[in-house]
Amino acid sequence: MNSARLVRGAVAATLVALLLSACSSDGDDGVPRSWIRDTYTVSGSRWIDKDTSPSRVSDAIHKHRKALDRSSGGGKRFLRYGDDMVTVSPYRGGSLIEIEDYRNGYRRHQQHLVNWPNPNSQSYRGGGPGEGK
Template sequence: MNSARLVRAAVAAALLTVSLAACSSDGDDGVPRSWIRDQYTASGSRWLDKDSAPTRVADAIDDKREALDRSSGGGMQFLRYGDDMVTVSPYRGGSMIEIEDYRNGYRRHQQHLVNWPNPNSQSYRGGGPGEGK
């Protein structure tokens, strides 16, 4: 009996690990968080590039992992990755990178995101795993 329980527990742990990995933002279609952490200087919950303009930084992030959508406005660049959003803003002659939940980012910057789906609409599905279900 104990070995059957151990097998069930091992299978459950493996399934949980796989499902959590599939939902993380560093998946094939999510924000390339680990790459951003490696390329840019951390500053609290943000990252800085002291020398590059927002367009150049956004281009580099988009080249690393293509965003589902991209927009700009107010000197900022916006990249959408499913349920997450990357905002690259001018900062002291360089750029500041912020990663946040799509709903929060959309609420903050919706005036620049006119062609992006409203996350508060009934039809919004987020673009993440299970999109369109």
């Protein structure tokens, strides 16, 4: 009996891990989180490039995985990936990279995102899995 419980628990844990990884925005149209993690220096929940400008860093991220939309303003660069966005800001002569939920990022930077869809409008559908339902 105990071994059957262990097997069921292991199968359940594996399924949960698979589901979480499938929703992690590192798919074909999501933020390239693993590439950013492997390419830039981690600093808490952000990443740093000490020597490269925000425009060059955002171009490199976009080149690695095409964003749905791009914008800039206030010295910052913005990349939209479905329900997430990447903000690249000037930081001590280099760049600071942040990944956040699209709604939060839009709220923080909406003055620079004039052509991007407002996530609080009735017509906004995100852009992630199941968009347009």
